[in-house]
Amino acid sequence: MTPDTARKTAAVVYNPTKVDIDSLRAAVTDAATDAGWSETSWYETSVEDVGQGVTARALEAGADLIIAAGGDGTVRAIAEAVRGTTVPVALLPSGTGNLLARNLHLTLNDLPHSVRTAFTGVDRHIDLGVIDIERQDRTRTRHVFVVMAGMGIDAKMIDNTDDDLKKKAGWIAYLRAIIASLRDPDELHLRFRRDDRKPQRATVHTVILGNCGSLPSNILLMPDAVVDDGLLDLLLMRPGGALGWIRVWWKIAWINGIVRRTAPGRSIAGERRNDGDLHYETATRFTARLSRPEQIELDGDAFGEATAFHAWIEPGALTIRVPESGAGA
Structure with a gap:
C-alpha cells in the first residue's frame, strides 16, 4: 500500500x-x-x-x-x-x-x-459524442452518447422492442423489432450540414452518427469508426426495396462483420465504397433538421421524437479504465 x-x-x-x-x-x-x-x-x-x-x-x-x-x-x-x-x-x-x-x-x-x-488497469482516453436535441415545442436538451445516435429504422427498432422479451431472450428479442421496423414505409426527409460545408438535402431510411461501430451478433455497422480518432462517423442508409435490404444485410453482417475483421479479408474485400444503399462520411460536427418529428435513439435507448439535432465529438473527453494490455487497442 x-x-x-x-x-x-x-x-x-x-x-x-x-x-x-x-x-x-x-x-x-x-x-x-x-x-x-x-x-x-x-x-x-x-x-x-x-x-x-x-x-x-x-x-x-x-x-x-x-x-x-x-x-x-x-x-x-x-x-x-x-x-x-x-x-x-x-x-x-x-x-x-x-x-x-x-x-x-x-x-x-x-x-x-x-x-x-x-x-x-490503466486509463484510456476515448472520444465522447454530444448532442443537442430539439423537440417540436422548440425546447432543447443536451445529452452524450458513447457509441451511436440514430434516427429512422434503428430508432424505430428500439421503440418496437418488447422489454419483457428482451429481459428473457437478450439480443434475440431485437429480431422481432427489426422485422416490424422494416415494414415501416416512412422515410426521413432532412436538411443537414457537416462541419462548415454547404447544407445538403437527403431522403433516407436511417441516419446514424457513430463514435464506434461494432454491435452484437458480429455486426460491424461502421467499419472505419474508431473511438479515439476525433471524428463522428456518419451513415446514411437508403436501400431500394426488398433486394436493397438484402444487400445492406450482406454488406453489414458478412462483408463488414466477418470479411473486413482480418487483414487478408480487408485485402480481398478491397476499399469500401459508397453506393445507393449505404453512404459513409466523417465529420466533427453534424446538424440536421427534419421535415417532421422523428424518433431518435442514443446508445440503444429511445429518446422520444426530435425535429432537429446538432451533434459533435469531444476528442478524448471520456477516460475509461482498461487492462494494461488493451490500453492502445
Whole structure:
C-alpha cells in the first residue's frame, strides 16, 4: 500500500436490475482491499435517476474512480455526469448489448477480471459524442452518447422492442423489432450540414452518427469508426426495396462483420465504397433538421421524437479504465 492509493476511493454506480449485488460487493471489496484503496461507496440507480444524479453525488463526495455496473443506459448516463472531469470510468458489463465494452474489446463475462481491471488497469482516453436535441415545442436538451445516435429504422427498432422479451431472450428479442421496423414505409426527409460545408438535402431510411461501430451478433455497422480518432462517423442508409435490404444485410453482417475483421479479408474485400444503399462520411460536427418529428435513439435507448439535432465529438473527453494490455487497442 502506498500513501497515494490509501487515499483513493472508488464509487460503484449500479443498476439493481442488472447485477447480482452480493457477488458484486464481494468482488469489489476484495479487489479494493488488495489494491490498497479506501472503502468503496455504493450508489444505486432508479427509474427516476438512471445514473446522472447518483454519479454527480459520487463525484461531489470525492470519488477517484466510477465503476459502472449496468447496461448501456447506465454507462451512457455515467458518461454524461463525468463529462468535463478527469475521473476515469471502469466498466463491469452487465446488460444485453454492452456496446462500449464490445468496441473496446473488454471481457464481457468475467466479473472478477473486470473488477480487478477497475483497480489495477490503466486509463484510456476515448472520444465522447454530444448532442443537442430539439423537440417540436422548440425546447432543447443536451445529452452524450458513447457509441451511436440514430434516427429512422434503428430508432424505430428500439421503440418496437418488447422489454419483457428482451429481459428473457437478450439480443434475440431485437429480431422481432427489426422485422416490424422494416415494414415501416416512412422515410426521413432532412436538411443537414457537416462541419462548415454547404447544407445538403437527403431522403433516407436511417441516419446514424457513430463514435464506434461494432454491435452484437458480429455486426460491424461502421467499419472505419474508431473511438479515439476525433471524428463522428456518419451513415446514411437508403436501400431500394426488398433486394436493397438484402444487400445492406450482406454488406453489414458478412462483408463488414466477418470479411473486413482480418487483414487478408480487408485485402480481398478491397476499399469500401459508397453506393445507393449505404453512404459513409466523417465529420466533427453534424446538424440536421427534419421535415417532421422523428424518433431518435442514443446508445440503444429511445429518446422520444426530435425535429432537429446538432451533434459533435469531444476528442478524448471520456477516460475509461482498461487492462494494461488493451490500453492502445
